[in-house]
Amino acid sequence: xxxxxxxxxxxxxLLTSCKRWTIAELADRLQVxxxxxxxxxxxxxxxxxxxxVNLLRKPKRGVWLEGDPCALSALxxxxxxxxxxxxxxxxxxxxxxxxxxxxxxxxxxxAEDLAEKLMxxxxxxxxxxxxxxxxxxxxxxxxxxxxxxxYWLACAEKDWRRAVCDLLAESxxxxxxxxxxxxxxxxxxxxxxxxxxxVIAHVLGLxxxxxxxxxxxxxxxxxxxxxxxxxxxxxxxxxxxLALAVTRLKQNKDIVMPRSDLEEIKKAPEFxxxxxVARAVxxxxxxxxxxxxIGYISLHLVGAKLRSRRKETLWxxxxxxxxxxxxxxxxxxxxxxxxxxxxxxxxxxxxxxxxVQSRVKFGLPFRNPxxxxxxxxxxxxxxxxxxxxxxxxxxxxxxxxxxxxGYLALHLGAAMERLKLKYRSQPRALVVCSxxxxxxxxxxxxxxxxxxxxxxxxxxSAFSLAQQIADLHPDLILSTVPLKNCxxxxxxxxxxxxxxxxxxxxxxxxxxxxxxxVGEGKAAKKKSGLLSRGGEPVLSDVLVAETVLxxxxxxxxxxxxxxxxxxxxxxxxxxxxxxxxxIRAVQELGPYIVIAPGIAMPHARPEDGARKVGLSLVRLxxxxxxxxxxxxxVDLIIxxxxxDSDSHLKLLAQLSKLLNNQDYLRIIRETGxxxxxxxxxxxxxxxxx
Amino acid sequence: MRIVTVCGMxxxxxxxxxxxIDDILKEEGIKASTEACDVGSAKSRQADLVVASTDxxxxxxxxxxxxxxINNLTDKNEIRAKLLAELPK
Numbered sequence: 001x002x003x004x005x006x007x008x009x010x011x012x013x014l015l016t017s018c019k020r021w022t023i024a025e026l027a028d029r030l031q032v033x034x035x036x037x038x039x040x041x042x043x044x045x046x047x048x049x050x051x052x053v054n055l056l057r058k059p060k061r062g063v064w065l066e067g068d069p070c071a072l073s074a075l076x077x078x079x080x081x082x083x084x085x086x087x088x089x090x091x092x093x094x095x096x097x098x099x100x101x102x103x104x105x106x107x108x109x110x111a112e113d114l115a116e117k118l119m120x121x122x123x124x125x126x127x128x129x130x131x132x133x134x135x136x137x138x139x140x141x142x143x144x145x146x147x148x149x150x151y152w153l154a155c156a157e158k159d160w161r162r163a164v165c166d167l168l169a170e171s172x173x174x175x176x177x178x179x180x181x182x183x184x185x186x187x188x189x190x191x192x193x194x195x196x197x198x199v200i201a202h203v204l205g206l207x208x209x210x211x212x213x214x215x216x217x218x219x220x221x222x223x224x225x226x227x228x229x230x231x232x233x234x235x236x237x238x239x240x241x242l243a244l245a246v247t248r249l250k251q252n253k254d255i256v257m258p259r260s261d262l263e264e265i266k267k268a269p270e271f272x273x274x275x276x277v278a279r280a281v282x283x284x285x286x287x288x289x290x291x292x293x294i295g296y297i298s299l300h301l302v303g304a305k306l307r308s309r310r311k312e313t314l315w316x317x318x319x320x321x322x323x324x325x326x327x328x329x330x331x332x333x334x335x336x337x338x339x340x341x342x343x344x345x346x347x348x349x350x351x352x353x354x355x356v357q358s359r360v361k362f363g364l365p366f367r368n369p370x371x372x373x374x375x376x377x378x379x380x381x382x383x384x385x386x387x388x389x390x391x392x393x394x395x396x397x398x399x400x401x402x403x404x405x406g407y408l409a410l411h412l413g414a415a416m417e418r419l420k421l422k423y424r425s426q427p428r429a430l431v432v433c434s435x436x437x438x439x440x441x442x443x444x445x446x447x448x449x450x451x452x453x454x455x456x457x458x459x460x461s462a463f464s465l466a467q468q469i470a471d472l473h474p475d476l477i478l479s480t481v482p483l484k485n486c487x488x489x490x491x492x493x494x495x496x497x498x499x500x501x502x503x504x505x506x507x508x509x510x511x512x513x514x515x516x517x518v519g520e521g522k523a524a525k526k527k528s529g530l531l532s533r534g535g536e537p538v539l540s541d542v543l544v545a546e547t548v549l550x551x552x553x554x555x556x557x558x559x560x561x562x563x564x565x566x567x568x569x570x571x572x573x574x575x576x577x578x579x580x581x582x583i584r585a586v587q588e589l590g591p592y593i594v595i596a597p598g599i600a601m602p603h604a605r606p607e608d609g610a611r612k613v614g615l616s617l618v619r620l621x622x623x624x625x626x627x628x629x630x631x632x633x634v635d636l637i638i639x640x641x642x643x644d645s646d647s648h649l650k651l652l653a654q655l656s657k658l659l660n661n662q663d664y665l666r667i668i669r670e671t672g673x674x675x676x677x678x679x680x681x682x683x684x685x686x687x688x689x
Numbered sequence: 690m691r692i693v694t695v696c697g698m699x700x701x702x703x704x705x706x707x708x709x710i711d712d713i714l715k716e717e718g719i720k721a722s723t724e725a726c727d728v729g730s731a732k733s734r735q736a737d738l739v740v741a742s743t744d745x746x747x748x749x750x751x752x753x754x755x756x757x758x759i760n761n762l763t764d765k766n767e768i769r770a771k772l773l774a775e776l777p778k
Binding site for chain 1 (some may be wrong): 696697698699700701703704705711725728736741742743744745746747748750760761762763765
């Protein structure tokens with residue numbers, strides 16, 4: 001059974017408001033008769049029941065919906081945004097719809113038809129078509145038009161498929177698609193069910209003959225057998241690709257691949273996996289997949305981002321490792337730090353680079369949703385990565401797109417963070433200077449004020465260096481003269497270091513920009529008012545060894561919240577009933593406690609059994625879903641207990657500072673030990689003092 | 690100008706939001722009063738602008754003229770952009 005538009009609208013009205021409606025109010029809101037509302041409610045009751053949502057109708061109390069937050073959120077997702085019926089489509093949405101229709105249609109479409117479908121004027125459609133045309137042209141597709149015939153597309157199969165993928169990604173977003181597949185995997189039904197409104201439904205309409213869940217099962221099964229662990233976005237990419245291949249082969253439109261490319265890809269171990277996928281697909285659909293299709297499946301597999309290292313050896317592993325080593329060497333020179341001994345960096349890069357190689361060589365499309373952020377926040381590392389990436393350009397012939405360089409910068413960033421952790425305790429620096437004592441003293445005083453994080457343990461000339469190293473065991477050597485490798489990380493400075501040099505040195509040592517001096521910090525503290533309250537607990541008072549739990553296992557959000565709550569109970573901050581209230585709050589008020597991507601902050605009211613202000617932090621081994629489409633899945637749970645509405649303000653302020661900082665978050669997510677997390681928390685608190 | 694931030698209980702996310710908004714207002718040199726409250730009592734408040742997480746805020750759309758919905762409550766930039774778009778220039 002499916003709903004008509006009126007019933008859908010009724011469902012949306014009930015879903016988006018928490019009030020209890022009378023039939024008369026609903027009739028008024030929807031501009032229909034009370035009788036119609038009653039009939040529609042009858043129909044809706046069964047439809048909602050199938051989605052685990054109860055429609056309650058009580059005399060004198062009204063009509064409302066009840067259900068698990070996940071079910072309600074799934075429902076909202078399925079019904080689409082409530083506003084879509086009340087306002088017209090945006091120009092961008094019209095453009096995407098036009099593209100979707102043109103891609104789907106075998107027949108020319110006339111401007112009049114399109115105008116009617118979009119409910120806009122002919123002139124508007126013509127201007128929308130111009131924009132659609134330039135979008136298509138950017139993908140090598142020509143939009144042709146002829147008077148009295150209409151509009152159609154002229155394109156190669158490869159470009160057609162790429163355009164469909166791009167359109168899906170643009171209109172729905174990768175996360176949306178992942179969610180779809182996850183829904184199917186969880187037995188949530190088919191894409192064919194009354195889907196979300198808007199462009200995506202029209203694009204997905206392409207796949208109406210294909211069982212996406214079945215394809216997903218094939219991909220997962222074959223990859224599992226070969227020890228390939230694809231990440232979600234690569235799985236979706238491949239499933240969409242297979243769905244397109246099946247659909248198009250049925251229409252006798254197969255894809256071609258240049259012979260030389262095909263010969264090369266046949267050498268990759270992924271080709272055999274692809275053959276197996278192709279066999280399973282052929283069997284399921286009674287179609288023969290030509291070699292070019294298998295070639296493209298292999299490309300997808302080679303270009304996939306892996307969740308972990310696979311068992312068999314990488315394709316051309318040695319070559320790639322050599323390139324990675326050279327990349328690190330060049331970055332090292334520019335950054336002035338020692339990264340070669342960081343095996344995590346080399347291994348990580350080697351795994352990362354294999355698919356990069358295929359993507360760059362074959363020009364596969366690749367998205368980097370955080371590129372702008374990387375360029376903005378890690379501008380220096382991005383620059384370094386870009387320069388050092390020339391080693392790949394030299395080897396593969398094609399320049400790396402910025403999307404790829406962004407990820408290389410992230411790898412470097414992670415290595416710098418590891419260095420920073422290594423130096424969390426004050427590194428001992430030895431200053432080497434070949435000229436007189438005056439210069440050494442000058443350098444020492446500049447360093448002491450500009451890089452207070454390091455401790456200067458002594459001075460040495462280049463000749464007595466070996467002896468000094470043996471005596472003082474420095475972690476770091478700062479020298480004004482080039483030195484032979486002495487086994488200790490060495491940075492070369494000019495005799496009077498400039499501000500730029502100091503900043504480079506800070507970056508290289510992993511300290512980032514200089515923190516405020518103690519005095520400045522205090523002044524700021526007085527001004528802000530919030531922080532000047534005395535006697536309030538700070539983050540490092542409440543987030544301690546017993547309230548932090550790393551890599552815990554939870555099968556759903558309830559267990560995750562329970563874990564965070566139990567830590568609060570254990571630390572004596574709350575009574576046991578508080579934990580039930582935390583869970584109930586999510587059930588009643590929805591997954592709003594998921595405050596940021598991947599982060600939930602469950603809490604309850606002071607009167608639900610809070611004894612004192614407290615926080616707990618749980619890092620999950622595998623993330624869980626709270627039913628919050630924007631910020632799922634969640635891997636960090638922060639339990640909060642408050643006794644009134646202001647004694648925990650300072651804590652919250654520090655907490656937002658911690659969570660606001662992507663570098664800090666990365667440490668919390670990636671550090672191997674609880675000590676790492678606690679050290680970070682202490683640091684955040686110290687920063688304020 | 691009166692800004693009310695809302696969350697389920699008035700102790701957690703609404704306070705975080707309020708503090709972030711206070712910061713932003715100060716940085717932008719805008720004068721406005723801010724207050725945090727829970728979703729139950731929100732509807733009885735007078736407010737020129739309501740700021741809340743998307744999950745909570747959608748319950749308030751019918752009760753207030755201007756509701757700003759925030760997806761990532763720790764992202765000051767998102768809050769800043771959405772807040773400034775709603776404030777009179």
